[in-house]
Amino acid sequence: MAILVIAEHAGGALASATLNTVTAAAQVGGDIHVLVAGHGVGTVAEVAASIDGVSRVLVADAGAYAHQLPENIAPLIASLVIDQTVIYTHVLAPATANGKNILPRVAAVLDVDQISEIISVQSRDTFKRPIYAGNAIATVQSNAAIKVITVRATGFCAAGVGLPGDRAVIDPVAPPHDAGISRFVSEQLATSDRPELTAAKIVVSGGRGMQNGDNFKHLYSLADTLGAGVGASRAAVDAGFVPNDMQVGQTGKIVAPQLYIAVGISGAIQHLAGMKDSKVIVAINKDEEAPIFQVADYGLVADLFEAVPELQAAL
Amino acid sequence: MKVLVAVKRVVDFNVKVRVKADHSGIDLANVKMAMNPFCEIAVEEAVRLKEQGIASEVVVVSVGPGAAQEQLRTALALGADRAVLVETVDELNALAVAKLLKAVADKEQPQLLILGKQAIDSDNNQTGQMLAALGGYAQGTFASKVSVEGGQLLVTREVDGGLQTVVLNLPAVVTTDLRLNEPRYASLPNIMKAKKKPLDTTTPEALSVSTASSNTVVKVEAPASRSAGIKVKSVAELVEKLKNEAKVI
Numbered sequence: 001m002a003i004l005v006i007a008e009h010a011g012g013a014l015a016s017a018t019l020n021t022v023t024a025a026a027q028v029g030g031d032i033h034v035l036v037a038g039h040g041v042g043t044v045a046e047v048a049a050s051i052d053g054v055s056r057v058l059v060a061d062a063g064a065y066a067h068q069l070p071e072n073i074a075p076l077i078a079s080l081v082i083d084q085t086v087i088y089t090h091v092l093a094p095a096t097a098n099g100k101n102i103l104p105r106v107a108a109v110l111d112v113d114q115i116s117e118i119i120s121v122q123s124r125d126t127f128k129r130p131i132y133a134g135n136a137i138a139t140v141q142s143n144a145a146i147k148v149i150t151v152r153a154t155g156f157c158a159a160g161v162g163l164p165g166d167r168a169v170i171d172p173v174a175p176p177h178d179a180g181i182s183r184f185v186s187e188q189l190a191t192s193d194r195p196e197l198t199a200a201k202i203v204v205s206g207g208r209g210m211q212n213g214d215n216f217k218h219l220y221s222l223a224d225t226l227g228a229g230v231g232a233s234r235a236a237v238d239a240g241f242v243p244n245d246m247q248v249g250q251t252g253k254i255v256a257p258q259l260y261i262a263v264g265i266s267g268a269i270q271h272l273a274g275m276k277d278s279k280v281i282v283a284i285n286k287d288e289e290a291p292i293f294q295v296a297d298y299g300l301v302a303d304l305f306e307a308v309p310e311l312q313a314a315l
Numbered sequence: 316m317k318v319l320v321a322v323k324r325v326v327d328f329n330v331k332v333r334v335k336a337d338h339s340g341i342d343l344a345n346v347k348m349a350m351n352p353f354c355e356i357a358v359e360e361a362v363r364l365k366e367q368g369i370a371s372e373v374v375v376v377s378v379g380p381g382a383a384q385e386q387l388r389t390a391l392a393l394g395a396d397r398a399v400l401v402e403t404v405d406e407l408n409a410l411a412v413a414k415l416l417k418a419v420a421d422k423e424q425p426q427l428l429i430l431g432k433q434a435i436d437s438d439n440n441q442t443g444q445m446l447a448a449l450g451g452y453a454q455g456t457f458a459s460k461v462s463v464e465g466g467q468l469l470v471t472r473e474v475d476g477g478l479q480t481v482v483l484n485l486p487a488v489v490t491t492d493l494r495l496n497e498p499r500y501a502s503l504p505n506i507m508k509a510k511k512k513p514l515d516t517t518t519p520e521a522l523s524v525s526t527a528s529s530n531t532v533v534k535v536e537a538p539a540s541r542s543a544g545i546k547v548k549s550v551a552e553l554v555e556k557l558k559n560e561a562k563v564i
Contacts, residue, residue, distance in 0.1 A: 097474040104444035113530040144529035182453040189476040259563040297544035
């Protein structure tokens, strides 16, 4: 009996959300196997093998798995479960864009309902997950023989990496599945030296109050002083100030840093859903009635164009 | 090319929901209901494809209570040609909904199936992907741009690091993200016209689909609430608090 964790990786590096997912698997209890599917993923597999608590790494390295096309990877995951060389009781993936794209496809092939974005493990078959943009928490029990689950990274701490003498076995899996119905064309990925939003210890986010994309330079500059990641509200993304990968909220990225600084963000419930588990929240807004102040530990009613440079200078 | 669009009736996105005192679910009594915002984007995209002469017919489907006819009428007023309601009083899980949509798709034989990426009530983000798996279709989830080129579908997707573009064989499933389009408002004449458009009703039994689920909601509770902190008077006071009280910088 084992748990299969689907590794998230990009550009030859294991994504940190994988480590939080391994922690969720450890809380369920059982042997933990990690599947690394992709093309040219030898290094990722090596890193995955050094995650604490992982006993086995399965590597599916083929062109068909490049770019994480769900039409090819979902049948691979399902076949590992159906094959029963190992009896898997749970399949867990991080609730990243890839995890959300691939895992429901696996669940449907296995004819079970998925449990999305769990934030806590109550027992082997019972989990908690937010619904209604986090305004309610549902406890969900599954009686499926195989439980298919995506894991919200902010609900679990990251598993350690690299305990000496604790390396997992690495096994290749074959053969590749190429459904031949979809093809990768191109990608436009944001390149940034700043910490990745979901893993950053400090996040600075801007909203409609930033007025335009150019004004975000004030936030980038503050973020660089703090070593922070930069996010945005839906309003700022919809207005075209910044790209979509910066959106924090119910349907964007979920963050829970040590410090979240919301600048010119009113605080719609859909935005709060993405950041209200942050340890400390600071809000800077000139409207003292803005709902963001109802969740902020420290609120500053001020013009952001004066307060942000002043804050940066004071650090 | 026929386009099938799925829509869901949900609590309006402006409503702050309350958990029932017995923790059995959300109190929906006298709460304003509406079409899920991502489904509105799905309807809009299909209607635009029809206006461009790419889609020949737009069929809108909902799985839900009889009252979901309201949302289907809204979709018809926005430009869909006809509607199908799969009526059920039970609150179904995503797999059951996907199976019902697959059964409708088997009858309708669409080339393109457009769904919202997630419903703002259950926040599952599953149905489109499951429907694609059941039908053996390619999927373009979290779409911010869709075009038809040479009998294939070009989909730009919002992913964690930015944007990804894929080309899909038809038939294919697309799930909509926020930036795909800005849905129009229905005009009064179109709302009147929509009342005369065909709306058929069927049931899971008539479609021979089992709606049993492996998941049970045991309890629904309110989240740990976060109370407002203090207002600081100046940037200097803020920095002092962050350093000495919160100790986060």
